[in-house]
Structures are given as structure tokens and as C-alpha cells.
Amino acid sequence: MSNPLFSLKGRSALVTGSSRGLGLAIATGLAEAGASLILNGVNSDRLQESVAALQAKGFSVTGAAFDVTDEAAVVAAFESFDSDGVEIDILVNNAGIQYRKPIVELDSANWHRVIDTNLTSAFLVSREAAKRMLPRKRGKVINIGSLMSGLGRATVAPYTAAKGGIKTLTQAMAAEWAEHGIQANAIGPGYMLTDMNQALIDNPEFDSWVKGRTPSRRWGKPEELVGAAVFLSSDASAYVNGQIIYVDGGMSAVI
Numbered sequence: 642m643s644n645p646l647f648s649l650k651g652r653s654a655l656v657t658g659s660s661r662g663l664g665l666a667i668a669t670g671l672a673e674a675g676a677s678l679i680l681n682g683v684n685s686d687r688l689q690e691s692v693a694a695l696q697a698k699g700f701s702v703t704g705a706a707f708d709v710t711d712e713a714a715v716v717a718a719f720e721s722f723d724s725d726g727v728e729i730d731i732l733v734n735n736a737g738i739q740y741r742k743p744i745v746e747l748d749s750a751n752w753h754r755v756i757d758t759n760l761t762s763a764f765l766v767s768r769e770a771a772k773r774m775l776p777r778k779r780g781k782v783i784n785i786g787s788l789m790s791g792l793g794r795a796t797v798a799p800y801t802a803a804k805g806g807i808k809t810l811t812q813a814m815a816a817e818w819a820e821h822g823i824q825a826n827a828i829g830p831g832y833m834l835t836d837m838n839q840a841l842i843d844n845p846e847f848d849s850w851v852k853g854r855t856p857s858r859r860w861g862k863p864e865e866l867v868g869a870a871v872f873l874s875s876d877a878s879a880y881v882n883g884q885i886i887y888v889d890g891g892m893s894a895v896i
């Protein structure tokens with residue numbers, strides 16, 4: 642019998658960018674902890690496949706296909722949650738993309754695309770969620786950062802800037818919302834086995850660098866984020882605000 646402190650029974654969670662990868666792993670873990678899940682993605686076919694897969698496991702899951710970078714679409718999505726009587730208790734801002742290019746070769750369109758998807762979306766979605774959480778005096782916002790929330794790597798400047806912003810946006814959210822019963826925190830994944838990283842995983846030199854630089858001597862598995870996500874989604878973190886929990890095999894702790 643797991644400790645009721647970590648139970649998410651009776652809670653609704655929205656996870657952005659959760660058709661696959663880290664978002665789907667986190668959504669699955671929150672569902673296993675008892676939450677009702679709303680998956681999100683822009684590709685409705687892929688989204689529905691993931692919804693069906695989780696429903697087949699007996700979880701309470703629906704899908705909401707909207708572009709988290711499109712302000713009007715975000716506002717409309719929350720208005721439809723309202724009209725459906727859905728209250729979002731837990732928001733996980735996971736949507737993110739990667740674009741690798743040296744700064745001097747980087748075009749501004751791709752800069753904005755990464756910043757919009759990885760950072761501005763967290764503002765847009767959290768603003769709508771918090772408008773509804775504040776009167777209820779309870780809520781959880783979990784922003785997915787990265788090792789790059791605190792460290793830089795060559796050729797991933799927009800991703801690094803966005804993830805650094807995620808860390809400090811989380812602190813700003815805590816500053817405004819903690820007194821109203823809303824806990825805003827972040828998770829900083831390390832090098833995880835995801836589609837986004839496949840090119841790196843397949844690169845023997847990069848693969849051995851990750852394994853040498855990480856105390857755990859391996860890449861992380863998406864499901865290894867679930868513990869931190871359930872903790873930050875549950876009553877167990879009622880007095881935790883503005884923090885980032887690195888789930889990175891120890892990479893950010895060593896030189």
C-alpha cells in the first residue's frame with residue numbers, strides 16, 4: 642500500500658507534449674498514481690493513439706489537441722475544459738523541441754521557434770491554468786527544464802536559453818502563487834533515451850561522452866522522471882516551491 646501522501650486520486654492532470662517521449666512517460670506515471678489525465682499534442686492522430694493505449698490500460702485519459710505556442714488555441718482549450726467541467730489540478734509543461742546549430746549559423750526563425758515551444762508555451766498554458774487554480778487556492782505546476790537550465794553546451798543556445806528561463810520562470814511563479822496554495826516547481830532531466838536525442842545516442846563519441854560524464858554511467862530512461870513528477874504533483878510537496886529537481890544521473894553535480 643503506497644503512502645496516501647503520494648496519491649493523485651481524484652486529481653486531474655494536463656501534460657503538454659505528451660503524445661510520446663518524456664511527456665507520455667510522465668503522464669503514464671501520474672495516471673498510475675491515480676490521476677485522470679489529459680494528454681496534449683499538435684498531431685491529433687498520434688495523440689489519439691497514445692490516449693487509446695493508456696485507456697486500454699484502464700486509466701482515465703482524454704486528449705486535447707492544441708498548439709501550446711498559439712495563444713488563442715491555449716485560451717480556447719481552457720475555455721472548453723471550463724465548459725466540460727474539467728478542473729486542472731496538475732499542469733506539467735513538458736512540450737519542447739531541440740534545434741542544434743552554432744549561434745553564428747542560427748537563423749532567428751528557429752531561435753523563436755525553440756523559445757516559443759520550450760518557454761513561452763509554459764507561460765501561456767500556466768497563465769490560463771493559474772487563473773482557475775487561484776480561486777480554488779490549490780494547484781500544482783511542474784515545468785520540465787533540463788541540465789541546460791543551469792549548464793551550457795555548444796550548438797544548443799536557444800534550447801539552453803529557454804530551459805534557463807524555465808528555471809527562473811518557475812521561481813517567478815512560486816513568488817506569485819505559493820501564498821495562494823499553488824506549488825510551482827521544475828524537473829531537470831539529464832540525457833534521456835528519447836527520440837529527440839536519437840542522433841546523439843547513435844553517435845558513438847557522444848554516447849561515450851554522456852556515459853563518461855554521468856556518474857550513473859548511462860543515459861536516463863523516461864520513466865525515471867515519474868518519481869519526481871508524482872512527488873511534485875502530490876501533497877508530499879505541499880511546502881516545496883520554486884525548486885528544480887535534477888534527474889540526471891548526477892551529471893550536474895560533478896565536473
Ligand code: GCO
Pocket residue numbers: 739741787788789794797800829830831832833837838841
Ligand atoms: C543536447 C540534448 C540535451 C538533452 C537534455 C539534457 O543536444 O545536448 O538534446 O539538451 O536533451 O536537455 O538535459
